């Protein structure tokens with residue numbers, strides 16, 4: 482859980498760094514533009530060559546900046562292991578409660594027939610905490626947060642629902658995009674949901690969001706059927 486806090490702080494830092502990199506990128510473009518203009522207006526070949534060299538340097542610098550940005554956003558490789566998701570969720574309960582404002586009622590239902598999960602344990606916790614944190618932000622005056630873990634055709638499904646402010650259609654459309662946020666500057670990185678979707682999809686699952694303005698939001702995480710995938714790999718190996 483210390484690791485989770487570190488990860489959460491890292492994501493905030495990424496957001497701040499991203500705006501810094503975007504700013505640097507603008508500066509590099511301005512420099513390149515200046516060289517292009519002076520090159521265009523000089524009749525002298527040596528001057529023109531000098532200008533092109535300047536553009537080249539600026540382009541290299543821009544490349545470096547984009548690479549730095551990409552390496553920040555890329556989520557580190559997970560270490561998958563088998564575990565009981567019901568147990569993992571129960572262990573997370575105190576953290577979820579801590580995360581929620583005092584006026585939020587928390588309700589957790591864990592079915593007793595959940596399939597085992599093959600996933601990075603820390604990333605699993607991170608997914609749930611990310612969605613829970615959003616739910617809390619959506620309920621500044623309190624409300625209800627419910628987490629339901631169920632089995633659907635050998636797949637684990639988590640439904641995380643809040644009775645918060647909900648999302649307008651055009652927010653819902655963009656909510657999973659990296660760096661999309663409606664939160665005030667410095668409060669949202671816009672990375673929470675994009676990381677959630679990225680992690681679940683990369684493990685063969687899918688994420689769905691339903692939202693009604695003024696009513697609330699439900700985020701559903703559908704995990705891959707890890708046992709079936711394991712069987713498939715074994716058949717292929719034979």
Ligand code: ADP
Nearest residue numbers: 615616619656662663669670671672673674698
């Ligand atoms: P961040 O939380 O940093 O803004 P996210 O990617 O987690 O980044 O969320 C993006 C946006 O989606 C939020 O700024 C908010 O507008 C919207 N959103 C996410 N979860 C909820 C929710 N439970 N209720 C209402 N809006 C939400």
